[in-house]
Amino acid sequence: MIDVFISHYNYWIVILLMMAGFYTVINHGNLIKKIAGLNIFQTSVFLLYISIGYVDNGTTPIVAEGFTRYANPLPHVLILTAIVVGVSTTALGLALVVRIKEAYGTIEEDEIQEQDMIP
Amino acid sequence: MIEQNLSLLLVVIPLLAAPVAAILPGLRPPWLLALAVTWLCFVIAGWQLFTVMDGSIISYELGGWAPPWGIEYRIDAMNALVALIVAGIAAITMPYALLTVEKEIPRHQVPLFYSAFLLCIVGLLGITQTGDIFNLFVFLEISSLSTYVLIAMGEQRRALTSAYQYLIMGSIGATFVLIGIGLVYAETGTLNMQDLHLRLQPILDHRTIHTGFAFISVGIALKLALFPLHLWLPNAYKYAPSAISVFLSATSTKVAVYVMLRLLFSVFSSDILMIEPTEDILLLLGIFGVILASVTAIYQRDIKRLLAYSSIAQVSYMVLGIGMASNMGVTATLIHVFNHALMKAALFMAAGAVVYRAGSSRFEKIDGMGRQMPWTFAAMFIAGLSVIGIPGTAGFISKWYFVLAALEQHSWLIALVVLSGSLLSVVYIWRIVEVMYLRPATDTGLSVKEAPYALLVPMWSLVLANIYFGINTELTLNIADISVKLLDITD
Amino acid sequence: MKHDLILRVIAKYLFPVIALFAFYVLFHGEYGPGGGFQAGVILSVAFIFYALVFGMETTEKVLPLKVLRVLASSGVLTYAGTGVATLLMGGNFLDYGLLLSSKAAGQQLGILIIELSVGITVSAVMLIIFYTFANRRRPWEDHHD
Numbered sequence: 200m201i202d203v204f205i206s207h208y209n210y211w212i213v214i215l216l217m218m219a220g221f222y223t224v225i226n227h228g229n230l231i232k233k234i235a236g237l238n239i240f241q242t243s244v245f246l247l248y249i250s251i252g253y254v255d256n257g258t259t260p261i262v263a264e265g266f267t268r269y270a271n272p273l274p275h276v277l278i279l280t281a282i283v284v285g286v287s288t289t290a291l292g293l294a295l296v297v298r299i300k301e302a303y304g305t306i307e308e309d310e311i312q313e314q315d316m317i318p
Numbered sequence: 319m320i321e322q323n324l325s326l327l328l329v330v331i332p333l334l335a336a337p338v339a340a341i342l343p344g345l346r347p348p349w350l351l352a353l354a355v356t357w358l359c360f361v362i363a364g365w366q367l368f369t370v371m372d373g374s375i376i377s378y379e380l381g382g383w384a385p386p387w388g389i390e391y392r393i394d395a396m397n398a399l400v401a402l403i404v405a406g407i408a409a410i411t412m413p414y415a416l417l418t419v420e421k422e423i424p425r426h427q428v429p430l431f432y433s434a435f436l437l438c439i440v441g442l443l444g445i446t447q448t449g450d451i452f453n454l455f456v457f458l459e460i461s462s463l464s465t466y467v468l469i470a471m472g473e474q475r476r477a478l479t480s481a482y483q484y485l486i487m488g489s490i491g492a493t494f495v496l497i498g499i500g501l502v503y504a505e506t507g508t509l510n511m512q513d514l515h516l517r518l519q520p521i522l523d524h525r526t527i528h529t530g531f532a533f534i535s536v537g538i539a540l541k542l543a544l545f546p547l548h549l550w551l552p553n554a555y556k557y558a559p560s561a562i563s564v565f566l567s568a569t570s571t572k573v574a575v576y577v578m579l580r581l582l583f584s585v586f587s588s589d590i591l592m593i594e595p596t597e598d599i600l601l602l603l604g605i606f607g608v609i610l611a612s613v614t615a616i617y618q619r620d621i622k623r624l625l626a627y628s629s630i631a632q633v634s635y636m637v638l639g640i641g642m643a644s645n646m647g648v649t650a651t652l653i654h655v656f657n658h659a660l661m662k663a664a665l666f667m668a669a670g671a672v673v674y675r676a677g678s679s680r681f682e683k684i685d686g687m688g689r690q691m692p693w694t695f696a697a698m699f700i701a702g703l704s705v706i707g708i709p710g711t712a713g714f715i716s717k718w719y720f721v722l723a724a725l726e727q728h729s730w731l732i733a734l735v736v737l738s739g740s741l742l743s744v745v746y747i748w749r750i751v752e753v754m755y756l757r758p759a760t761d762t763g764l765s766v767k768e769a770p771y772a773l774l775v776p777m778w779s780l781v782l783a784n785i786y787f788g789i790n791t792e793l794t795l796n797i798a799d800i801s802v803k804l805l806d807i808t809d
Numbered sequence: 810m811k812h813d814l815i816l817r818v819i820a821k822y823l824f825p826v827i828a829l830f831a832f833y834v835l836f837h838g839e840y841g842p843g844g845g846f847q848a849g850v851i852l853s854v855a856f857i858f859y860a861l862v863f864g865m866e867t868t869e870k871v872l873p874l875k876v877l878r879v880l881a882s883s884g885v886l887t888y889a890g891t892g893v894a895t896l897l898m899g900g901n902f903l904d905y906g907l908l909l910s911s912k913a914a915g916q917q918l919g920i921l922i923i924e925l926s927v928g929i930t931v932s933a934v935m936l937i938i939f940y941t942f943a944n945r946r947r948p949w950e951d952h953h954d
Contacts, residue, residue, distance in 0.1 A: 259842065261840065261841060294938075294942070297942070297945060
């Protein structure tokens with residue numbers, strides 16, 4: 200039982216990070232913290248991909264003499280793309296937060312909603 | 319030589335045009351470029367649909383790498399239909415965009431607006447063309463990111479918060495899809511949809527596959543605004559610039575429906591619906607979506623929000639069709655995808671025209687406007703009839719097929735839901751008629767002119783398409799039939 | 810930070826090193842970990858560091874926002890343009906093997922062009938993002954002044 204727990208430690212880290220990020224996105228009213236939570240959430244998925252791409256005793260997937268076992272490079276490439284997507288999402292989200300701050304004077308969700316109540 | 323590359327050019331041409339539009343000066347040059355590109359795409363998408371109408375499949379290997387290693391574009395009748403919807407609505411929206419954009423978007427942002435618009439088209443068309451599941455995720459994100467930007471360009475400050483809310487929800491959805499793809503990839507070692515389908519069949523009852531499937535479904539459900547994940551949609555559609563409301567309402571949720579169909583029936587297979595309680599969940603959410611969204615639409619005090627809730631109800635019909643997991647149900651869904659794009663685009667164009675003249679979409683500001691803008695109002699009325707499903711309009715055909723599909727499975731409940739959804743839509747369409755035509759314009763005393771031709775012509779061409787496809791159903795039925803035959807559905 | 814002598818000297822020496830490392834990552838991408846995206850980010854870091862030490866105005870003299878926009882667009886255009894070029898040579902989109910007479914050499918050239926254009930776009934976009942945030946005036950703080 201404990202073996203299963205330890206040998207799959209990468210999944211536990213992923214689940215922990217994922218839930219921490221997800222909780223932050225849902226729970227926090229501060230728009231910047233929400234973005235930070237979203238980032239953690241996305242990063243946990245990157246970890247999931249990269250850890251499943253690892254091959255026991257495998258080296259960097261670059262052809263060189265004396266090495267025959269390589270880690271699977273495909274998840275890394277996929278995640279590079281996902282990281283780019285994550286960067287754009289973060290930049291766009293932060294830009295929106297700046298604009299919201301300019302328009303409302305606050306970045307707290309409840310205060311923004313209060314202002315929106317008055318038409 | 320050009321012919322064999324056309325399916326690829328459909329994605330590459332707007333991709334090339336987007337950065338050019340961003341650096342073109344002034345108001346008109348970016349618009350002209352976008353106009354030319356969207357119409358070119360429309361022609362290509364039309365040709366593509368014509369080619370696959372006989373049930374053949376176009377396969378294109380990017381970089382000359384053979385699938386399943388390389389990325390493959392794989393187009394059958396279903397892809398081609400959805401691509402045609404996206405390209406067609408984009409082409410119709412462009413002439414409409416010129417005036418509304420000049421009015422709603424600050425001058426210096428106009429080139430970037432068209433650039434983002436073109437990128438959104440790239441994303442949506444890419445989703446329809448690709449046969450690679452990770453490539454699909456990338457295109458999904460391209461379209462989503464540009465959509466957030468476009469929504470945030472709305473005039474009111476609430477456009478910003480709506481875009482932010484959509485960004486958070488959309489990113490969570492996309493990340494869910496990414497997790498799902500990762501789990502499925504870990505189990506099968508492939509990303510090509512065809513290859514995935516073959517490798518998934520023997521292991522459909524594995525836990526990892528179920529988990530991956532659940533993640534992907536929830537992610538896509540967020541994108542298609544399936545009840546109860548629909549909360550981002552009404553504000554996003556209301557506060558977006560008019561042209562964007564038109565384009566998004568007609569394409570983005572439809573493309574998400576396509577993704578759901580593609581993943582359910584040609585990557586996994588309808589068997590996965592049998593193993594899990596998925597089928598019941600989809601039907602239940604569909605039923606709730608139709609009824610609750612329609613009822614909510616009745617209580618709206620804003621024409622764009624009303625139409626947005628109506629969109630959620632209409633998408634729920636499509637989910638009902640998917641949930642039935644029968645040939646007939648999916649046929650009905652595909653026909654409705656096409657017809658709903660026509661009617662919602664027409665309705666949002668009319669609403670945009672009202673906003674163009676009245677400056678607001680709230681009911682108290684547009685009292686009696688229908689009498690002052692008879693052509694806009696007539697367009698809205700006919701498209702409204704199509705939403706209700708009056709015989710002679712496109713909406714009738716899809717409603718008819720939903721009822722047939724329900725009766726085929728002896729599911730009286732679903733048939734009843736479809737009919738009561740129609741009755742509820744009578745109520746909310748009547749509310750528009752009441753506000754715009756029957757109420758006196760005393761509150762505002764605003765006197766406005768009819769909308770300009772640049773707005774009326776695209777609007778009426780869609781209205782006429784609504785009537786045409788309500789009478790001549792051969793084309794839509796044919797395509798839906800061929801598409802369904804190529805899917806893996808066990809009745 | 811304009812008067813901090815140590816920082817200014819170090820920044821001047823570090824700039825070429827960071828930039829050089831960016832190019833190393835870019836051109837070494839075939840033999841080791843690296844590639845256009847990473848190189849682009851590292852190159853933009855060099856400029857961002859420079860801007861932090863010497864101020865936005867000095868940096869914008871070297872790289873105005875307008876130039877960056879053109880660079881960002883041109884990177885995408887080169888990428889897609891390479892694809893279109895291979896189309897015109899009778900192959901599939903991005904089938905670089907056709908670019909030169911031998912397939913291996915063509916693929917090497919092709920991937921270099923692609924990575925280079927990715928690098929240009931990424932570093933330009935990163936800098937545009939940085940400029941946009943750094944140059945944003947803060948109207949909500951004006952009241953306190």
